[in-house]
Amino acid sequence: MNYTKPLSDLQRSDINIAGGKGANLGALIHAQLPVPDGFVVLTSGYREFVAQNGLQEKIQDVLNMIQSDVPADLDRASEAIHSLFVSGKIPDELVSETLAAYASLGESTAVAVRSSATAEDLPDLSFAGQQDTYLNIVGKDALLQAIVNCWASLWTARAIGYRTRNHISHNDVTLAVVVQKMVQSEASGVLFTANPLTGKRNETVIDATLGLGEAMVSGQVDPDHYVVEMPSDRILTKTLGAKGLSIQGKDGGGTVSLQLPASDRQALPDAQIMELARLGQKAQSSFGSLQDMEWAWADGRLYVVQSRPITSLYPLPDNVQENPLEILFSFGVWQGMLDPYTPIGQDVFKYLIVGFARNFGEDTTPLEQRAVFTAGERIFVNITNLLKSPQGRTIVEIFTEAIDPESARVIGFLVKDKRFSRLESLSLTSRMSLLKVLIPLAGSAISNLISPAKGRARLEKKIDRVLDEVRLRCEGAHTLGELVRVFEQTTFFLPADIMPYLVGGIVGGQAPYQIMLRTFDFQGSQELMFNLTRGLPYNVTTQMDLKLWETARKIRSDAAAVQYFLSTDIKILVEQYHAGSLPVIIQQALVDFLSEYGIRGLAEIDLGRPRWREHPSNLFQALKSYLQVNPSAAPDILFEQGKEIAAEAQQKIVQVVRQQPGGFIKSKIVNGLIRRYRELGGLRETPKYFVVRLLSIYRYALLNFSEKLAAEGILEKADDVMFLHIRELKALAEGDRRDWKSCINERRNVYQRELRRTRIPRVMLTDGTAFYDAPTSIECDDPDTLIGTPVSAGVVEGKARVVFDPHGAQIFPGEILICPATDPAWTPLFLAAGGLVTEVGGMMTHGSVVAREYGIPAVVGVNQATSRLKTGQLVRVDGSGGTIMVME
Incomplete structure (x- = not known):
């Protein structure tokens, strides 16, 4: 057979021939889940149809005439391409093979016909709902027509736009078609093996409606909503929806919509809810990933009609545990840099935290430490232990309020939860370790306050001496292995040496300001500050x-x-x-x-x-x-x-x-x-600049060695080395010649995928709960007014300029810069900007500090500012009151 295959013959690896849906259904059958019998018209059928009808060039001609970011153009392109498909002729061999497979299901069997694209149901992208499904199809002619319509749905406006935005070549995508025996559902719906609203991994969420699931998928019905705690097999909540519409199959084919108010009727009995939740866990175990499953219930039996990875949840770190529950704070919010980190960039902070922990008498390793985690290629800091003591809780409160008030509100909400509310006194050992660290910090800060100019000069001199020492050691490394040892030794011992100077400098400068900020309470004091x-x-x-x-x-x-x-x-x-x-x-x-x-x-x-x-x-x-x-x-x-x-x-x-x-x-x-x-x-900016200078020494020493590795063909190019971990650099230095190129290429792909992620949690829990904004975020009833944290006084009106990446951005004088976050490399744009609005940040983040120094009105911590404001809108930024008003 060239064009069809039974579902039972397919494996998960068959995505290129059966599409994501077809390959996943085959895998579910092998995992012994109840999947309706059926077959797949393979991607070879799609390609043959396109080739025989000369559609490839015609499709490209249509695409060449549109702008992919203009909705009307996408609609016109989709209609034109659909017309090309429906006027085409299916090759005879493909017709005969498809009808033979159909006959094997039973004469005139009612079937569901579903599109299955090769760029669908992938672990990192969600294509759900972009292609078409046809239910209760009966008869040969109706089946063939449904297959052609599915092929054409590869070119819906949404699919074209989605592929373009995610840099997926249209030429690389083809479509298979799944044909399954129709389940005439008494109830149907969707299941998620993690809570898609909160992110909790121990909750299975089920939505259920009466009849076929199309009414729910298309948003025409308010379904029942069940939440099940797994693996304890306990139904936590049941919310009954109106279920006012039921779609059912008709004899002879097609569907009919019936008005059937059933708000007092549970669509799925409790026993089936639990059975379905266990099926979800079985699918998750088989696929090794969280699953979004479509199901049906008919004649007392549950069926799985589709299962795909959940792509909307923020990933958890690999080595976290749900018990005990821990709180992770985004380092990206702290630094005003929400991009993913390269593997070597992640390791820097894991090594530094080991050096920091040694100050407190803790002996750990970069792999074993539990203070810094990586999730979604971004860094999160474990603040759980800090929040256990009154002193630590105060430090976190002051720090997060200055860095990102929205994060401070999230943490304030969490510490009221009984799981985190209990405070513990520090042990004598912990107190002694803390004093050992705090005494030199306090001494440095006091010394700076007594003689500020001398303290600043002392800090600058210390920084220059440390950097000179590191530079000399890196220059003296004759092999990659020696350079890695220099890196390890420096990161392990540097925090104890330099930290009193850096922290003492910041505290010496910020303590007077914070004292006054918290003490002054007279009219106009905030603006004067x-x-x-x-x-x-x-x-x-x-x-x-x-x-x-x-x-x-x-x-x-x-x-x-x-x-x-x-x-x-x-x-x-x-x-x-x-x-x-x-x-x-x-x-x-x-x-x-x-x-x-x-x-x-x-x-x-x-x-x-x-x-x-x-x-x-x-x-x-x-x-x-x-x-x-x-x-x-x-x-x-x-x-x-x-x-x-x-x-x-x-x-x-x-x-x-x-x-x-x-x-x-x-x-x-x-x-x-x-x-x-x-x-x-x-x-305030000196510690980060010190770290940047330090990292540049390592970077260029490392690139010097990696250029030789690239010349030897071990790496493709010199900066490939940045996509290896320190432990792998050690292995490489010791002569390990595994396929480094493939490893690095895969990591570059992951990095590029993560660059597309638009929302990053401010705070996460290790059960998967993600907080993108505070549960009680301040919002304004006026849709034209946005609320944030005022950080730089003044009022300015100007045209908004939304910028996600300053690499390709030019801001014109007087425009209001709207961006997710800023690190120092963004600040050159400030000199031309009339005002600043960011989604994350607080009084002491980089952008806020520089905006105040330049006298640019600024408001930070504005929820979803980059999507709620549009380039070209006239806006008024009130940096004293913390509001942004859309003027037109």
């Missing part, structure tokens, strides 16, 4: 941005250079920069900037990500924006004006305090706090 942060000196990120402005000023001195830079495509500019062939004034200005800041870049906290010196495209985009900024609004001028505003704020605060009881002494204290904040507050 915001103004106090303007023009803050010694911030490495601000210094970088001002240096970039100076770079733009150098280019601006030559009108021809400005014209060339603005009119030349970014890709060409990058190529010419690397070739050293840009106009001299541009080339030299860029060389000067990148010689100092070329080690920075997007997602720079990830060792595996390229730096500006390698890929400066988003930097060049920012420069194009700078060249269009009115010189009278130059960032360096605004920065100096910010210093004056801060000085005025200081004067006003001191005046108000002086008028209070005991004002003379209080004003002296407040004046001292402000002076210390202004001297040390800019160090």
Whole structure:
């Protein structure tokens, strides 16, 4: 047989010939689940039909005439392609083989005909509902017509658009058709082996309606909703829906819709609910993944008619356990970088946490430690133990409130849960270990507060000395194995050496500000506190941005250079920069900037990500924006004006305090706090910049060795090494010659898949519960007003510019930058922006700090801002009140 195969002959690996649905049904049969008998018209049938009717070129011609992001174009393309299919002729051999398979099911048997695409029911993408299903088909002619309609449904508007958005080639997708005996259902529905709303992995959720499931799938009926706790086999909740419509099969083919109010009738009895939940667990065990299953119940028997992986849930780390339940906080929210991390980038923090744990007397390994986990290629920090003690809970509350108030609300909600509400006193051993760490930190912070300028100089000197030592050790490594040992030794012992200096610098700067922020409660105090942060000196990120402005000023001195830079495509500019062939004034200005800041870049906290010196495209985009900024609004001028505003704020605060009881002494204290904040507050960005500089030393030492591996053919290219773990680098250094290329290619594919993930949990529990926003997020009744956290005072109106990736973005002067989150590599865009709105962040995140220093009104923590606001909309950002109003 060339074109059909019985379902029972198919395996899970047959996706290329039977599509996802057909291959999965075959696997379910082999797992001994109750699947209705049937066969598959293989993808070879689709290809033969397309070839015999000359459809490939015609389809491409239609696609070439549309814009894939225009819904009307997609609809027109779909209609045109459908017409091509229905007017085509099925080859005779394909007809005869299909009808023979149909006859084997019984003469004139009623069947369900379902599309089964090769890019369907995959572990990482959900194509559910994109192709068509035809129920209760009876007779040869009706079957053949349904098959053609299924083939044509590969080209629905939704399917075309979905493939385009996910970078799946239309030419790589084909379609099989599943034909199964029709189950004339008394009840039917869907089952999820994890709760799709909360993410809990121990809850099976079942939706059920009367009759065929098409009414529920198409949204025409309110079904029953059952939640079952597994593996305890306990029904937790049952919510009966109206079930006001029932679709049933007619004699002779086709379906009929009946109005059948049944809100008081349970669609599926309790015994069958439990039996169905166990079938779901059996399918999950067989496939090795969470399952989204379609089922039917007829004549007292349950049937499985489809099962696919659940793709909507955020993945759990591999090595977590549900018992005891633990709380994981997103490191991406903390860093303002929501992208996935490369494997080597993940390892950096697992090694650093081992070094950090040694400060507390804990002896663990990067694989055994339970403080840092990876899920969805992103890093999550286990804060469970911190929340067990009153002191730790206070630290988490203060920290998360400053970083991301929405996360603070999530954690505040969780600690009221009885599973986490119990507080434990620290043991004597823990107290002693904590004191051993806190005493040098406190000593450093106090020393900085006593003599701020000397403290800042001491920190800078320490950083330079540590980096010089690491650089010398990396340069002295003669083999890859020696370099890996340098990395291990440094990450294990560095935290104890440098942490008192870094943390002492931050605390010395932020403690005065936080004291005043929590103490002042007079009219206008919040705005004065915001103004106090303007023009803050010694911030490495601000210094970088001002240096970039100076770079733009150098280019601006030559009108021809400005014209060339603005009119030349970014890709060409990058190529010419690397070739050293840009106009001299541009080339030299860029060389000067990148010689100092070329080690920075997007997602720079990830060792595996390229730096500006390698890929400066988003930097060049920012420069194009700078060249269009009115010189009278130059960032360096605004920065100096910010210093004056801060000085005025200081004067006003001191005046108000002086008028209070005991004002003379209080004003002296407040004046001292402000002076210390202004001297040390800019160090907020220093620890991260230190880490970035440290990682760049490792990165380029590692690339030096990997270039040799690429030349030997062990790797495809030098930066492939960033997709290996440290333990694998050790194996590679010791002569392990496994198929590294295939391993790296698979990981690159996973990384690209994760880049497409649009929502990342702020907080997760190890039972799978994911919190993307706080359960009690503040929203406004006005649909044109969005609510967030105010972090930089002022009100501005401007056109919104929604940006997900600054690599391809140019923001025009005065536009409001709307983005998911920002790390320092985004801040060059701030100098042209009129305002800032982000989905995550708090008072002390990178973007907030820099926005205040530039005097840009900013609101952060705005729920789904990038989807609720559109580029080109006129919006008003109130950085004092925390609102964004859509003006048009």
